[in-house]
Amino acid sequence: MTVTNDSIRAALATVLAEMGAGDAEIQLERPRDPTHGDVATNVALTLARVLGRKPREIAEEIAGRLDRAAAGVSSVDVAGPGFLNFRLDAGAVGAAIDDILRAGDAWGRSGAGQGRRVMVEFVSANPTGPLHLGHGRQAALGDAVASLLEWSGWDVHREFYYNDSGRQMELLASSVRARYRQALGRDEPVPEDGYRGEYVKDVADALVAEVGDRYLDDDSDEALDAVRHHAVKMLRAEQDQDLGDFRVRFDEYFLESSLYAEGRVEKTIEELRHTGLVYELDGATWLRTTQFGDQKDRVMVRGNGMPTYFLPDVAYHMTKWERGFGRVVNVQGSDHHGTVDRVRAGLQALGLPAGYPEYVLHQMVRVVQDGEEVKFSKRAGSGMTLRELYEQVGVDVTRYFFQMRKPDAHLLFDLDVALDHSDKNPVYKVQYAHARMCSIFRKAGPGQDRPEAGAADHRLLSHELERELVQQLADFPLAVARAAEHTSPHIVCDYLEQTAGAANAWYHAGNPTRNPELAVLVDDPALRAARLALAGAVRIVLANGLGLLGIEAPTRMIREDKENEE
RNA sequence: GCGCCUGUAGCUCAGCUGGAUAGAGCAUCGGCCUUCUAAGCCGGCGGUCGCAGGUUCGAGUCCUGCCAGGCGCGCCA
Structure with a gap:
């Protein structure tokens, strides 16, 4: 380090x-x-x-x-x-403790971003069903990246972009309509490539409750549109609920349909035409994206006059730039990496800088239990949903597991470890370390639970475990800075596990039955004060690190099998 | 065929701008409880860093080639 x-x-x-x-x-x-x-x-x-x-x-x-x-x-x-x-020398080591106590919950923050605005776009799920694990990884990752940038002095805007028009929406609407008519006793099949999860039936049942048989025989576009509106509203509400319960909030939800409604897609075509990089071929309209390093030129407008997805994507990112975001980080699944070069090329054609926007692309998530992969969710009709996962193992564990691997790496979510409540589970290891520090302060008694900077003689912390722990704590701002620089929250997770390990080693070394002289709460008031200051610094670092990741830092954790005795 | 990502201990993974004897957790083996302290601690075992070359005082890290896995390569989104 x-x-x-x-x-x-x-x-x-x-x-x-x-x-x-x-x-x-x-x-x-x-x-x-x-x-x-x-x-x-x-x-x-x-x-x-x-x-x-x-x-x-x-x-x-x-x-x-x-x-x-x-x-x-x-x-x-x-x-x-x-x-x-x-x-x-001993004084130089201990000086960090005062720095930490003085900074408190600001320890680890920096002003590197100088208050500049940055947008983090993440999740951006289409409203066609419940959020799955990929969205979950993205939600945890994106929220932590945003948080890291905030800690680094950036003015962060969290945005969710969703596609509420186009073919997937039509498919959703016709799938819901089929289930709706089935619910009313009609024998209408779900479209071949339609949505088949249980949730589609829920949406259909709610529609029956709301409008009765109004659309039973109405095949008009208006009727299908009404079904679509109903479905989107319901599914969006469910996604919001899932994200809210996962402790993820957004500053803005951006609708793809607004790009069309406000003429931004048309405007983007016009502006691109002025670049001289647009040409017609085989009845379609193309943009010469190879000019900017893309592998091949891209179709903007199909032969049938409909734009491809590429065009609203460019239009959308232009709004980010025009809204004043000189920096944008998009958190997406790596299956989208093929769009990176073309979107950047489209934006460069319009005069934006080459690396705009930045991307954090994450690999897939697999869940295993008892050595076997868990795949199916009846409700989603496909993989396990985010809610199904965090209701089983808890939000803290889920968030941490999604954050603890570098985005580039495939994520193996081991349910056996996630469900373990011992220190084997890295989340609990860190939380226990924090709770142990809090427990010391409860025992220390009133008046000693808030150590202050400059009040103790840190040269008394001469034990090797103490020196190492102090230096570990002193590294926290560097870990945060490095994680922010690489937009990689796992660096903070690694740091916290190391810190918790060092804190636990120190705490356990002072076992009162074995080494009472190494305990925090010794009789000698000066030594006791110095160790309480160290415990206070540990508490601050762990709480700050967990807070940054959106994970709780409990002050007390009660053992389940001892709950009745406490 | 082309592009992006990945390959490090039995398993899951770290490894910064190229630095010392490649680290952690789990598993396994051996010790340790009338506790601020066993949801634990200490110690041991375990590695041709996918393979082969190259660059240099020094390569897990950089370069080239190859092998394996994932993803993407549409006038789909």
């Missing part, structure tokens, strides 16, 4: 300037192996060629010249091929 340590960096820069390498880039990292010290740098290795000298020799000279007091280190060692390993 890369670290920032300004005093070491400055002291190194001074020495390097003396040695004729003042412009060298200094990389500091926290070695995985604690015997390599608290902070290390490979700068001597990178300078070997520049200075024409052996790396170890350079390292020795740097170590000899370094002002340790100014750097805030107690020792400097040369190791391996020429690494410089620093051991921080």
Whole structure:
């Protein structure tokens, strides 16, 4: 893990300037192996060629010249091929605790985004049925990406785009109408490629309750339109409910139909024609997207005069730009990756920058239980729905599992692990660590439950477990920044699991029956205060990290089999 | 055939801008409970980083080729 340590960096820069390498880039990292010290740098290795000298020799000279007091280190060692390993003095390590206590729930935030506006578009499911697991991964991922950007100082807008026109809608309407007529005793089959889940019957039954047999014999377009409206309204309401219960909220729902209603699709065609990149072939209208790196040119308007999906897509993204979003992140399933180049090409044709918009594409989700894949949902008529999953394992677990893998990777959702309530389940591991810290404060008694910055002597935290834990906590802002930079929430999950592991190790090391001298609540008031400050810092970091991911940080977790005794 | 993604321990996965002996969890094996503390802890076992070349002080990481899996390649959305 890369670290920032300004005093070491400055002291190194001074020495390097003396040695004729003042412009060298200094990389500091926290070695995985604690015997390599608290902070290390490979700068001597990178300078070997520049200075024409052996790396170890350079390292020795740097170590000899370094002002340790100014750097805030107690020792400097040369190791391996020429690494410089620093051991921080006790005061420098503990200083992070005050930083954390002072920042509180803002610890980990930065102003990197400078308040600029960014849109995160995600879920964007068509209103043709319940949300499935792919939408769920996208909801959890998109919400966390948005959150990461907020933590990094961006002004974030969460948007849901949905297709409420076109062929899928027609298919939905005719499927519902068939079920509606079946419910009224008529023998009308669901269209060949129609929607067949149980939910279609629910929608049809509700329609019967609402309008009776009004559309039983009415085959007019108006009647089908009314059925479609009814279906969309119901299914949208269900999706909203599912997302709300999953703790995902949007600032705006954007309707595809509005693009047509407001003439934006027509306007986009006109603007593209002015670029000189439009041509007619075989009766269709094409855009020369290959000009901008697309694999082939794309049809905008079919021979029958109807636009393809490509056109409203470009029109939609133009509205994002025109609404003032200089940056846009689209979270989508990787099965959409084929549209990335063409949408960008269409936008470049209209003068937008090359990488606009950005994409986070995620791979598929599979659910396994007892070693076998769980596939079917009667209600959806296909894969398991998002609601079916989170009602079984809980929202916290579901969100975390969807966030804990990098988007690029296929996600195996192991129900056996998800249903486990022990520390084997990474979500509970982190939540328990948080609850344990809270439990210490409950035992510490009134007046000691809110440690304040500067009130304790952190040099007393000299145990190796304490040093490591403090440094782990100090890394939180870097983990958030890196996760935001890569739009990858799993980096935060990894960080939290490591932090929870370090916190648990520290907590358990002070087992009162085995090592009472390592417990937090020792008699010595100064040591007790220092350890309470550390516990307070742990509580802040875990709560902030979980909060960022949209997961609760319980202050108390009661064991199910002990519930009656508590 | 072309494009994107993936391939790391028995399983699920991390691995930043190329750095030290490739890490974590689970599984397995061996220890540890009248607890701020067993929904737990400590320790052990376990790896030709898909394969083959190349770049360099140094490659899981970069380059080339190949193999395997997923997805996408329509005047569908």
